[in-house]
Amino acid sequence: MPDIAIKFDNISKRYEKGSSTIRESIAKLFRGSKDQNYLTHESPASRSNAFWALKDVNFEVKKGNTLGIIGPNGAGKSTILKLLAGITEPTTGKITINGKIGVLIELGAGFHPEFTGRENIYLNGAIMGMGKKEINEKFDNIVDFAELQEFIDTPVKHYSSGMYVRLGFSIAAHLEPDILLIDEVLAVGDASFQAKCLKKIGELKQSGVIMVLVSHNLHSIRILCDKTILLNQGNIIFYGETETAINNYTDLITKKTEPSSTEEVKFRSKDKEKKDKAEILEIEFLNNQNLKKDVYYTGEKLILAIKYLAHCKIDNPVFTLGIYSIDGILYAGHSTALDGFHIDSIEGYGTVKVEFEHLSLLPGIYEISVGIFDKEGLSPYDWHQKSYRLHVVAGGRKATGLFYFNHRWQVE
Amino acid sequence: MLKDLSKLFYYRELLYNLTLREIKGRYKQTAIGIAWALFQPLSMMIVFTIVFSYFAKIQTESIPYPLFSYCGLVAWSFFSNSLSKGTNSIIGNINLVTKIYFPREIFPISTTISNFIDFLISSLLFLLLAIFYKTPITPYLFAVPVIFIIHTIFIIGLSLFLSALNVFKRDIGYLVPIVLQIWMFLSPVVYPVTLVPEKYRLLYMLNPVAGIIEGYRKTILYGKMPPLVPLGFSAFIALLVFAASYSYFKKVEKKFADVI
Structure with missing residues (x-):
């Protein structure tokens, strides 16, 4: 040969x-x-x-x-x-x-x-x-x-x-x-x-x-x-x-200077009746200075801001956030309910922020889903499934695998 | 084309696998299994016997009408079933076509072979029928394999063309059964050629299937020479169709995965 x-x-x-x-x-x-x-x-x-x-x-x-x-x-x-x-x-x-x-x-x-x-x-x-x-x-x-x-x-x-x-x-x-x-x-x-x-x-x-x-x-x-x-x-x-x-x-x-955070919308809740009550307007990725940025380093601080509009008063809403690998594996699913974070009610325009002190994701592209659910967390008012992309690039923190966990080595 | 044919030999194991699977799959979950292969021509024979033999009183010379029509129907069923199944043989295997490469003609050919098995089974019943009606054995029976080869080449040729065209235009899948139905009545399947007025006879025999069915009938039932001119013409058309279809098929084959 x-x-x-x-x-x-x-x-x-x-x-x-x-x-x-x-x-x-x-x-x-x-x-x-x-x-x-x-x-x-x-x-x-x-x-x-x-x-x-x-x-x-x-x-x-x-x-x-x-x-x-x-x-x-x-x-x-x-x-x-x-x-x-x-x-x-x-x-x-x-x-x-x-x-x-x-x-x-x-x-x-x-x-x-x-x-x-x-x-x-x-x-x-x-x-x-x-x-x-x-x-x-x-x-x-x-x-x-x-x-x-x-x-x-x-x-x-x-x-x-x-x-x-x-x-x-x-x-x-x-x-x-x-x-x-x-x-x-x-x-x-x-x-x-x-x-x-x-x-x-x-x-x-x-x-x-x-x-x-x-x-x-x-x-x-x-x-x-x-x-x-x-x-x-x-x-x-x-x-x-x-x-x-x-x-x-x-x-x-x-x-890619395009606002990648809104790159493509694969699925949005079609439940019109529910969406009439509350909807997600957009989400923003913010850095430690609260500035909009599209690409993050592993270990950098990331704030995810979910902007919503509640058309009427909604009691005890639940906000959810899912982070997926590009091939569709759910890496992390967080929700205010699971975290025990209680929101009394929302009405009108507002923003809910999720803070990650040190981003644990290794370089790659990730897809983000966000949603507003009713208090049982079962049916969504609005749900943007894998609608946003988060780009992570290598910073000072290096590792192989999927995640970078905060850690420290020592010799005794 | 010779290179393509020798490549087919390399893939004989695959051809065997797909054919076996198709035979097994066809009668899976049926109560009487492969006996269905007998019922299709048999039930048609009974219907046509009642209609043509008792109501219309068609003359088939010395041959009893059931034997006469069954002979035509067995040959026709092989032709028509192979074509209607062959037309869908490529689009019915999307999974394989879009994922793996091997010569695609294996699909229509394996469909034809699996229909050949049905043909064999219904031929067995024909044999019994022939014995029952005391059909004499003559040396002309040696012509039967030759007729069969012409028959099969024509079937494979048409299947190659129709299965490929059906990938690009699904209309073919709807058109073929209709055309086959009309074609059957334009061929001497359930009536003798002598029923066709003399002045249209030549035109009528331009249908390659006519020569093939007449060939089977003349040699097996009447113990005569096969009609050489019509049969030769059928052989010529069969080879022509096969060569043209095969080269067309090979030309468009690599586009299947793009459009399917």
Whole structure:
């Protein structure tokens, strides 16, 4: 096998957005049946509907290396994996791959939902060109690793997401690929399984398997990847040493002058009747001088101000705050009720502040949910679910893992 | 195309897995299981026997009408079931198409193979029927495998085209059953070709299915030479459709995951 395992040569990928009109479709259909080039010649109208997921991407991965891919949402990270896996093809450019590509490991791996776990193992093995005998030899290892002995004859549509990922990872890791593609799965499953995965990845790396890893978890990128690509809006901004890539990434986030605290609204309470009583207007991230700021250092003081408007007098409201990792794990959920903080009543405009003396979050992007609930804490007047983004970058306090806890070392 | 076909051989294990699964899945949670494969052509045969043989009094020369129509219906069911299921074979496997790469033609081909199993089972009943009506054994039976190969190539060719097109335009999924229904009555499935007026006969035989069904019938039931010209024409069309569909399929295959 040559020294270069993966080579992307001026790769661009365009996706079509939305659907074309019936007239266009019929025209296409006729053209398609004539020159067999259906969907390749678009009219200018449909071209404007397209967007570029990747633009002129070039990189190489050497044999035995692990490549990390980081970047904001929609940067094109998963598109690179899909191209590598051969699921989709580039609009322009050439991909060279030397070696057997393993199945892409991601949430909801390539399983047939009606098949049992056992059948899916054979199916995936068959996709990788393995015979029944070869798979038989590895079967027990796969099942043991996935810890699915009891459920191996259950159709995977009945599996939990954790079981899905466990089986997917186990199959991919045991079928001896030359190149392993991993999309953001290390954050799923329980902690012990995560540790097991990391260990297995380490072993595979030792044995010379090339890995391409997409993750928002900068920690796992840092410990696993030799080199890392930083992507933004389909362009490679940086490709090189992992540590530099991560620093550039946090810089990129810091430079975003847009008020990131209101970046996107995924969900807001639609309960109109309740919202008529009280609503959250906005939230602000404030530093120790009560100044608005979007990016915080680990260990810095953070004040979160929730601005509300109560249209009528509300007795004993409960304010809630949730902090989530970008992959949706609730890191902390606080509420005035849980903290025993009693609010008699609210009416009109006001602000509720939550103070964190030393922010414990390590560098990364976090999503914030806030809500105003009734006194039982059950039904919301208003609830902004994961509507705000908090960016944390490395300051003086360094650690690995997820959190920085205040601590002190001493020798006795 | 040869390269694609040899790649298929590499994936034979996968083809086997998917086909087996489809057969198992189809009759899962049914009380009589694979016997359903018998009932579809059998029940149609009974209905057509009543309508055409007793009410309309169609003449099928020396061959009893039930045997005559069942022969056509078994061949037609293989064709029509394979196409209607094959059309949906790719969009019905979104999970695999968007997550893993392997040659996508495996989907319509495995659908055709699994329908072939149904075809075999209903052929067994046909065999019993033929014995019951004391159909003589003639050397022309050797032509049957050739006719079958033409039949299958035509089915796979059309399935490749329809399954790929259906990914881009779901209308195909609605259109195919309607077209198949009309197509059946435009083919000599439940009536003899002799029923078609002489002046339209040539036009009628441009339908490749006509040559195939006539081929089966002439060789098995009448113990005669298969009609060489119509059958040759069917073979030509089948190969043409297969080659064109396969190259179209391979051309658009990588776009499936983007639009599905």
